[in-house]
Each structure stands twice: as C-alpha cells, then as structure tokens.
Amino acid sequence: MKKINEAELWLLAGSQFLYGQEVLDAVAERAAEMADTFNASGHIPCKIVYKATVKTADGITNVIRAANADERCIGVVTWMHTFSPSKMWISGLLLLQKPYCHMHTQYNRGIPDREIDMNFMNLNQSAHGDREHGFIGARMRLPRKIAVGYWRDEALQKQLGSFARTCFGLDASRNLSVVRFGDNMRHVAVTEGDKVEAQIKFGWQVNTQPVGRLAEEVVRVADAEADELAAIYRERYRANTDDWDAVRYQAKEEIAIKRILESERAGAFSNTFEDLYGLEQLPGLATQRLMEQGYGYGGEGDWKTAALVHIVKMMTQGLTGGTSFMEDYTYDLTAGSELCLGAHMLEVCPSIAGDRPKIEVHPLGIGGKNPPARLVFEGKEGKAVLASLVDMGGRFRMIIHDIEAVRPVYEMPNLPVARVMWKPAPDLYTGAHAWILAGGAHHTVMSYDATADILLDLCEMLGIEAVHITADTTVENLKKELLFADIAWKIRF
Ligand code: MN
Numbered sequence: 206m207k208k209i210n211e212a213e214l215w216l217l218a219g220s221q222f223l224y225g226q227e228v229l230d231a232v233a234e235r236a237a238e239m240a241d242t243f244n245a246s247g248h249i250p251c252k253i254v255y256k257a258t259v260k261t262a263d264g265i266t267n268v269i270r271a272a273n274a275d276e277r278c279i280g281v282v283t284w285m286h287t288f289s290p291s292k293m294w295i296s297g298l299l300l301l302q303k304p305y306c307h308m309h310t311q312y313n314r315g316i317p318d319r320e321i322d323m324n325f326m327n328l329n330q331s332a333h334g335d336r337e338h339g340f341i342g343a344r345m346r347l348p349r350k351i352a353v354g355y356w357r358d359e360a361l362q363k364q365l366g367s368f369a370r371t372c373f374g375l376d377a378s379r380n381l382s383v384v385r386f387g388d389n390m391r392h393v394a395v396t397e398g399d400k401v402e403a404q405i406k407f408g409w410q411v412n413t414q415p416v417g418r419l420a421e422e423v424v425r426v427a428d429a430e431a432d433e434l435a436a437i438y439r440e441r442y443r444a445n446t447d448d449w450d451a452v453r454y455q456a457k458e459e460i461a462i463k464r465i466l467e468s469e470r471a472g473a474f475s476n477t478f479e480d481l482y483g484l485e486q487l488p489g490l491a492t493q494r495l496m497e498q499g500y501g502y503g504g505e506g507d508w509k510t511a512a513l514v515h516i517v518k519m520m521t522q523g524l525t526g527g528t529s530f531m532e533d534y535t536y537d538l539t540a541g542s543e544l545c546l547g548a549h550m551l552e553v554c555p556s557i558a559g560d561r562p563k564i565e566v567h568p569l570g571i572g573g574k575n576p577p578a579r580l581v582f583e584g585k586e587g588k589a590v591l592a593s594l595v596d597m598g599g600r601f602r603m604i605i606h607d608i609e610a611v612r613p614v615y616e617m618p619n620l621p622v623a624r625v626m627w628k629p630a631p632d633l634y635t636g637a638h639a640w641i642l643a644g645g646a647h648h649t650v651m652s653y654d655a656t657a658d659i660l661l662d663l664c665e666m667l668g669i670e671a672v673h674i675t676a677d678t679t680v681e682n683l684k685k686e687l688l689f690a691d692i693a694w695k696i697r698f
Pocket residue numbers: 504505532549648
C-alpha cells in the first residue's frame with residue numbers, strides 16, 4: 206500500500222512577465238519558503254513541493270501535463286502572489302486530471318505602513334490576483350478546494366492537510382481493485398449498485414473470485430504458518446477461549462484471503478454468509494485483522510462499503526483514531542439519552558477498540574457453519590463520522606453523518622461481538638429521520654479520524670452527490686435540499 210508521507214502536492218505560483226525578473230525571483234523565493242514552512246508545520250501529511258512560478262500558457266500546460274503523469278503527485282495547489290491572467294490557465298486546467306486546490310493567502314500578514322509604495326503593490330497582489338484565478342475555476346465549473354487564510358497560521362495549514370488526505374483517498378480510489386467472494390446477499394437492495402458506473406466515477410475494478418478458490422487457498426496454508434499467526438494473536442489480544450482449533454482456522458483464512466488480495470492487487474474485499482461453500486467458518490477474526498492492516502471490507506457482498514472503508518483508511522493513514530466497517534444494529538430509546546448501538550455479525554475493525562480486544566468463539570445463528578472466532582471489544586468514545594454510499598440510479602450519493610461515540614452504557618455480557626454506541630447529530634430521532642430520507646444504508650464506514658470536510662471534498666472531486674447530516678440539520682431543510690439535488694443532478698447528467 207502506498208504511503209501518504211511519500212506523496213506530493215505540487216505548489217504552483219501564478220504570475221506573468223509584466224513585472225520584471227526581480228519580482229519573479231521574489232515570487233519564486235517566497236513560494237519556496239511557503240512550501241518549507243508547510244512541510245515543517247506537521248499539519249500536512251504529504252510533501253508540499255514548490256514546482257514552478259508559471260508565467261505563460263505553455264508553461265502552465267507543461268507543468269500540468271507533468272503533474273498528470275507523475276505518480277507521486279496527488280494534487281495541485283495554486284496561488285497567485287501577483288496577477289496571472291486566467292486565460293493563460295484555460296488549456297492547462299482543461300487537461301488537469303489531479304485534484305485542484307486554490308490557496309488564497311498573501312505573503313505579508315500586515316500592510317507595512319511606512320514602506321508601502323507601488324513596488325510593494327506590484328508584488329503583493331493576491332487580493333486581486335486570486336480573484337482573477339477564482340473566476341476561471343468558477344467559469345470552468347472545476348471541482349476545487351478553496352483554502353483561505355494566512356499561510357503561517359495553523360488554520361490554513363490544516364485546510365491543506367485536509368486536502369492532502371482527500372487527494373490521497375482519490376488516488377487510492379482510482380487504483381482500487383475490490384475482490385468479491387460470492388455475490389450480494391439475496392434480495393438486498395441498498396448494497397447493490399452499478400459497477401460499471403463505479404469504475405467510471407471512482408476507478409474501482411470490482412470483480413468476483415470463486416469462494417472455492419478461497420477454500421482451496423485455506424487448505425494450502427501450512428499448520429505451522431497458522432500457529433505462528435495465532436501466536437501473534439495471543440500476544441496482541443486477550444485470549445478468552447479454549448477453542449484454539451477455531452482460532453487457528455481463522456488464521457488460515459487471514460493468510461489465504463491476504464494471498465488472494467495480494468495476487469489480485471486488491472485493497473478491499475467482500476463476502477457473504479450465504480456463500481461459504483468449502484469454508485468451515487465465516488471469516489470473522491480474519492476479516493477484522495485484515496481491516497486492521499488497511500484492507501477495506503463490506504459484509505453480505507457490500508462492495509461499495511468495502512471500497513469506501515479502504516479509501517477512508519488510506520485518507521487517514523498515520524492517524525490513530527480508527528476506521529471500521531459498521532452497521533446500525535439496534536437503538537436505546539431511553540427518553541432524553543437516545544443512542545444507537547452499532548456492531549456487525551463479526552466484522553468490526555479493532556482499530557476502533559477502546560479496550561484490548563478479546564478473542565472469543567461463539568456459534569453464529571446464520572450461515573450454517575462452525576462457530577467462528579472473532580475479536581470482541583467496546584469502541585472508543587469521541588467524535589466520529591459515518592459515511593454510506595448508495596446508488597440512486599443515474600448517480601451515486603454519499604451520506605455523511607456527524608456522530609459522538611460514547612462508552613457503551615450497558616455491559617451486554619451475552620453479546621458476543623464488538624460494539625460501539627453513539628449519539629447521532631442533531632439527535633437520534635432527527636438524525637435517523639434524515640438518514641432514512643436520504644436513503645442511507647445500514648452499512649457504513651465509521652471513522653474517528655476522517656472529518657466530514659475530507660469526505661465532502663472527496664465527493665466534489667469524484668463528481669458525486671453529498672448529503673451531510675449535522676447539528677444544524679432539520680428534516681424540513683433536508684427535504685428541500687434533496688428535492689433540489691434531484692433536479693440539479695438530472696440536468697447535470
Ligand atoms: Mn450487514
């Protein structure tokens with residue numbers, strides 16, 4: 206898997222030949238100083254590379270062609286220290302295939318009262334140079350992030366950091382293969398979708414692999430290899446079972462699934478309890494472990510959520526809050542403290558555990574296989590987001606929900622799965638109403654690391670619809686938003 210700290214954002218300073226070499230030298234020097242400051246700030250997870258001060262249409266087009274072709278370059282940041290006539294940018298921006306951020310800042314924080322003269326004015330023109338540049342982005346209807354603030358301030362640096370994460374997620378998306386073991390769960394609607402459209406929009410190659418291939422691969426795993434992995438389990442987690450045969454079988458499944466994912470160069474997978482032919486257990490612990498290593502997963506054939514889990518994990522690389530496949534399971538409707546209990550049959554990623562996971566073995570009511578080993582834990586508390594991707598027919602919609610996870614308020618000793626409890630914004634009833642109105646799935650990605658901004662920008666770069674449920678959401682306004690969105694997206698496509 207790619208590393209975000211090896212990826213690059215290219216900083217382009219726009220100018221023109223009008224001002225003379227001295228001004229152009231100053232622009233270049235200051236843009237390089239900005240890049241150094243950003244790299245030292247600790248707020249931007251990838252490298253900012255000052256690439257060029259561009260002065261002509263050819264110069265702009267050439268650097269954008271180079272950005273498109275360079276695998277390390279995940280996005281482009283533009284800034285107009287001086288005035289850069291925007292017709293020069295049209296041919297380049299038409300070719301741009303990487304995400305684009307227009308950074309609006311100026312070199313000087315204040316106006317130097319005694320020193321300001323027309324030389325100063327000729328160099329320090331962001332206030333109008335960036336307006337000329339903003340117009341062409343608007344006129345060309347380009348998806349773009351606009352980052353505004355003073356460049357030495359944390360607030361602007363964090364906007365660039367957020368953009369870097371969006372870019373890295375988009376890069377992961379465009380290079381993502383998803384392996385499906387078996388099809389969708391029979392008759393289920395929300396986990397279905399147009400895989401051709403998904404490949405066009407997101408870049409995902411979603412292809413099936415026979416579950417029989419997985420069953421054969423499991424048989425091929427040597428006992429010694431499985432024992433070695435099981436020893437790692439024992440070290441990392443708390444053993445709460447005597448059934449080490451069941452645990453060892455999950456170790457074989459982890460190794461076998463990983464081998465297939467590696468051979469298919471895949472970053473995500475799905476399976477279904479309805480198609481486990483030749484397997485002794487539904488992968489539980491195995492899937493949880495693979496998610497912990499950065500693979501995406503979606504249950505019951507849910508390839509959309511599987512892909513999104515991987516992308517969010519890539520976007521939040523290096524952060525420690527955690528990201529998992531999740532499902533809204535059941536509610537606590539105690540008046541005044543309404544909460545949602547999230548879990549899955551087995552497959553919740555231990556990266557979101559608030560305590561050290563326990564290895565347990567319990568029978569599974571469905572699927573008709575042997576009792577699977579799984580990790581059982583309580584989720585962390587803290588702010589998080591849920592995201593769900595649905596196919597509306599003709600377009601994809603991502604629904605993003607702000608939530609606050611709490612320590613589970615019950616012990617639930619007989620619940621043999623990992624569990625998280627949360628309060629959705631603005632409250633459970635309004636939040637659930639809004640979610641249902643927007644058609645959000647029961648399956649989601651839950652992330653303590655991703656911000657809504659990262660995901661909203663991702664939707665913009667991908668060219669899909671986004672719905673954000675926040676503390677300010679009202680059902681009345683959301684109904685209007687969805688109605689207008691339906692009209693807008695019909696015109697757009
Ligand atoms: Mn499910």
